[in-house]
């Protein structure tokens with residue numbers, strides 16, 4: 001499917017007058033429409049809730065938009081909990097799905113009354129010690145082990161993943177927590193990332209639903225929610241088929257009718273913790289071509305780098321690029337599009353066929369709305385970019401300013417040495 005940016009060259013020309021490149025821009029209209037579709041897909045389930053995975057795009061203004069659409073937050077760290085709290089998410093609006101969790105994180109999760117989704121059986125005692133006693137509602141993350149396979153092949157290898165309880169530990173953990181006074185239970189699993197098939201959630205749901213029925217029989221625990229976590233993918237490449245969330249919701253409904261309803265578990269709420277699917281397509285990284293270099297290959301140097309978007313450098317991930325104003329021009333030039341890091345993997349595209357790029361052109365790098373800005377870093381002393389919201393009425397709002405050198409130097413403790421650049 002042809003990938004069409006949500007901003008035009010004319011809009012960008014206006015925006016760059018106020019905010020210099022590079023920056024990430026988010027599309028409020030697209031975010032809201034997509035969130036509504038997610039809720040429609042699961043409207044058959046009374047307790048359904050999407051807990052947006054904050055790590056994907058930790059910006060309070062975006063969290064507030066998702067909150068208005070009915071979402072909670074899924075946190076995995078202290079600062080994500082703080083941000084959720086500050087945005088007015090409270091109690092069971094917050095899912096805390098962390099691993100290798102520091103005591104202070106559990107302490108805040110407990111204080112906020114968040115739903116705690118344990119990653120390991122040893123954390124039962126750990127949490128009990130920190131909070132004095134276990135909350136009345138607890139959840140456990142299940143790791144199925146081995147390989148996870150769907151009809152189109154092996155999706156991932158949970159047996160190699162650090163997360164979750166084994167199947168035996170799930171039973172044991174539930175028994176222990178029941179004895180310690182826990183009354184309401186949930187189960188969770190995340191078996192594959194960025195899945196590009198409508199089969200993933202339904203297949204995962206079948207596994208978790210069967211496990212829930214077994215756990216109820218084995219332990220008598222009252223299982224009140226099943227959390228399908230994240231992992232629903234997006235079409236980064238134009239050749240990829242987008243997931244159909246309505247079909248996914250329907251697939252989960254069928255599994256629910258087949259497995260949970262006959263077991264008398266027709267009150268179980270379905271939760272999701274999507275990050276990528278909620279925001280990925282609704283963010284662009286906007287960057288300007290500042291150099292062209294002709295050596296053994298043709299290079300276009302842009303003013304963004306892997307510090308602004310790590311996925312291509314880290315995973316070799318494909319991110320589609322549109323040259324603003326050249327949407328319909330023939331892609332008859334082969335380029336490597338590079339950032340300025342002293343790392344040869346700092347390339348947004350390798351051997352990519354694009355229209356002829358001229359210095360000064362604005363490049364739109366697609367699908368940076370999740371795991372984009374948030375994976376940023378400061379290598380080579382690069383500064384984090386601004387984030388801008390394109391509002392539904394077409395106006396823009398700066399929702400994070402760009403870092404300055406002063407921000408970068410601020411944590412140094414060097415008795416006046418850097419004062420020239422700090423004052």
Ligand SMILES: *Cc1c(COP(=O)(O)O)cnc(C)c1O
Pocket residue numbers: 053055056074076097098190193194229230231232273274275276277370
């Ligand atoms: C990363 C993560 C998510 C979100 O994953 P997406 O691939 O962005 O949907 C959800 N839950 C947990 C526990 C995660 O670690």
